[in-house]
Amino acid sequence: MNEFTNSTYSSTVTSLVGITTIVVLLNKWTIMLIRLRRSVYGFSNRVDPLKDRFIGHKRLYSSPGVAECIPALPTAYRLTVQEAVTLWTSQFQLRGVSEPRLSSQYIIAHLLGIKTLESLGNDRQAEFLTHKQMEQTWKLCTRRLTRMPVQYVIEGWDFRDLSLKMRPPVFIPRPETEELVGLVLADLQVLQGIGVSEQANFQCLEVGCGSGAISLSLLYSLPQLRVIALDKNKDAVDLTMENAHGLGLQGQLKVHHMDVIRDADMIVKMCSPVSALVSNPPYLFSADMAFLDPEVHQFEDQAALDGGDDGMQVIRHILTLAPKLLSNTGRVYLEVDPRHPALIQQWAEGGDHGLRYVQTHCDFTGRPRFCVLENDNATHIKTMTSI
Numbered sequence: 001m002n003e004f005t006n007s008t009y010s011s012t013v014t015s016l017v018g019i020t021t022i023v024v025l026l027n028k029w030t031i032m033l034i035r036l037r038r039s040v041y042g043f044s045n046r047v048d049p050l051k052d053r054f055i056g057h058k059r060l061y062s063s064p065g066v067a068e069c070i071p072a073l074p075t076a077y078r079l080t081v082q083e084a085v086t087l088w089t090s091q092f093q094l095r096g097v098s099e100p101r102l103s104s105q106y107i108i109a110h111l112l113g114i115k116t117l118e119s120l121g122n123d124r125q126a127e128f129l130t131h132k133q134m135e136q137t138w139k140l141c142t143r144r145l146t147r148m149p150v151q152y153v154i155e156g157w158d159f160r161d162l163s164l165k166m167r168p169p170v171f172i173p174r175p176e177t178e179e180l181v182g183l184v185l186a187d188l189q190v191l192q193g194i195g196v197s198e199q200a201n202f203q204c205l206e207v208g209c210g211s212g213a214i215s216l217s218l219l220y221s222l223p224q225l226r227v228i229a230l231d232k233n234k235d236a237v238d239l240t241m242e243n244a245h246g247l248g249l250q251g252q253l254k255v256h257h258m259d260v261i262r263d264a265d266m267i268v269k270m271c272s273p274v275s276a277l278v279s280n281p282p283y284l285f286s287a288d289m290a291f292l293d294p295e296v297h298q299f300e301d302q303a304a305l306d307g308g309d310d311g312m313q314v315i316r317h318i319l320t321l322a323p324k325l326l327s328n329t330g331r332v333y334l335e336v337d338p339r340h341p342a343l344i345q346q347w348a349e350g351g352d353h354g355l356r357y358v359q360t361h362c363d364f365t366g367r368p369r370f371c372v373l374e375n376d377n378a379t380h381i382k383t384m385t386s387i
């Protein structure tokens with residue numbers, strides 16, 4: 001080895017030793033940093049049984065980093081109800097989860113077996129959660145961090161007088177739909193008053209039953225009614241049946257896995273005549289689907305929401321079927337987008353469709369959201385709404 005190669009060799013060895021030392025040190029520091037970070041933030045590697053269940057709907061843990069930033073479940077101490085609500089409210093706020101306080105309140109109330117925390121006095125809110133309740137709180141709140149709607153997190157929701165099971169991707173009933181049920185009930189009660197409930201046609205067809213909220217609410221208030229409910233989504237059909245069994249209403253309800261577009265003839269044959277044809281169909285304009293909250297966009301069935309270019313795809317099919325389905329005192333009741341009532345009225349008045357537009361009703365925010373129609377040759381009953 002000449003002087004040059006000798007010095008090159010020794011400087012190469014020196015560099016290698018230097019590099020190795022740096023790498024070793026970097027590794028040590030990284031491990032120390034990770035340990036330090038875990039001790040500050042903690043993170044959960046526990047297997048979540050829901051994770052795999054919903055993978056087909058690209059549901060969980062899609063937000064990068066969420067799983068790593070969850071505050072560690074404290075094992076050495078416990079939190080009071082109020083402290084747990086405060087901690088998770090701030091976590092939700094920090095990560096842009098909508099309705100942060102309500103979310104943590106609903107989840108913790110659910111774990112305590114109550115509907116709302118308000119029903120707990122101040123004393124009980126100062127009580128400590130058990131270790132099991134702490135663990136459950138962490139598990140469910142972590143799901144909410146992924147933007148899963150709170151109704152899916154707690155696997156249930158109230159609609160009018162009923163407590164219903166909820167699970168993705170079946171549509172979660174919205175408060176305005178309670179008003180649609182109110183409209184239908186008011187008219188059906190009038191029909192019942194004049195003896196129609198004794199007749200075979202005292203039945204209702206619901207198109208797109210979802211969790212069964214509308215059909216089951218009608219049945220709950222009117223035990224003489226018979227309801228046929230259909231949905232093109234099998235998950236919805238199953239959940240409606242499950243909810244009916246849970247409420248003991250399965251005897252008055254038939255649920256079918258059917259598509260109102262594809263199975264139109266069969267539906268007419270099976271169901272007519274009906275006193276009420278009710279639907280909260282998919283009515284969003286396709287262009288508006290891009291603006292949905294992550295809760296809706298990532299977890300709820302998009303086919304429950306998307307009504308095509310003008311939001312009327314399913315509505316048009318329901319209206320076409322209606323004259324063949326309605327009894328002479330029967331009516332159609334639809335929940336729609338505020339732009340729809342004018343279009344539907346124009347359509348009914350502008351052609352020979354066999355339907356008369358009865359009235360538009362507004363929701364609690366004052367927006368025109370519900371349409372009522374009946375057959376052209378319907379028997380008018382004075383006390384029914386808006387004649």
Ligand SMILES: C[S@@+](CC[C@H](N)C(=O)[O-])C[C@H]1O[C@@H](n2cnc3c(N)ncnc32)[C@H](O)[C@@H]1O
Pocket residue numbers: 171172173174177207208209210211212213214230231232233236258259260261262280281282301303304305314
């Ligand atoms: C907005 S959700 C309403 C669900 C429930 N009625 C409620 O108000 O909570 C619309 C429902 O219609 C169903 N649906 C959509 N297109 C349908 C079709 N062509 N035939 C039958 N059901 C349909 C969806 O699967 C969904 O369950």
